Amino acid sequence: MALEDKDIxxxxxxxxxxxxxxxxxxxxxxxxxLNTEIEKRQSSQTVGVECSQEIDGLAMEEVAPKKKxxxxxxxxxxxxxxxxxxxxCCICGEEKTxxxxxxxxxxxxxxxxxxxxxxxxxxxALMSKKRAEQSKLIIAKAQQARMKxxxxx
Numbered sequence: 001m002a003l004e005d006k007d008i009x010x011x012x013x014x015x016x017x018x019x020x021x022x023x024x025x026x027x028x029x030x031x032x033x034l035n036t037e038i039e040k041r042q043s044s045q046t047v048g049v050e051c052s053q054e055i056d057g058l059a060m061e062e063v064a065p066k067k068k069x070x071x072x073x074x075x076x077x078x079x080x081x082x083x084x085x086x087x088x089c090c091i092c093g094e095e096k097t098x099x100x101x102x103x104x105x106x107x108x109x110x111x112x113x114x115x116x117x118x119x120x121x122x123x124x125a126l127m128s129k130k131r132a133e134q135s136k137l138i139i140a141k142a143q144q145a146r147m148k149x150x151x152x153x
Contacts, residue, residue, distance in 0.1 A: 008035060087127055091109070097131045098127040098131060099114075099126035111126065
């Protein structure tokens with residue numbers, strides 16, 4: 001269900017009424033192109049591609065279906081991935097001290113989904129054993145400092 005031109009213009013004008021007319025017309029043209037593209041996609045019913053409209057930027061973004069990983073598609077066995085000095089990404093095999101959500105986003109998988117895929121506990125830290133111990137020590141020192149600060153008041 002696409003919008004009519006007058007509806008597009010009214011929406012743009014109400015949003016950017018304080019801007020110069022040239023800017024408003026530029027935004028109107030972008031929105032009109034986006035609307036046309038949406039109409040084409042709806043009529044052809046493209047499978048596996050979602051169209052999301054961003055009101056502020058009036059941009060269109062194509063989103064491919066998320067990758068599906070299985071235990072068979074893992075390059076590294078989860079039980080061997082976490083070492084003393086390094087942790088390996090089970091999907092690509094890259095070694096790091098911490099496996100971050102940014103790295104996992106490259107594989108289009110969330111931290112939670114990665115832990116489920118690898119059979120890790122929800123509370124499992126995705127870092128080397130040495131780094132996990134260092135983090136525990138830092139947290140313990142911070143908690144002690146907070147307790148001292150509370151008790152001195």
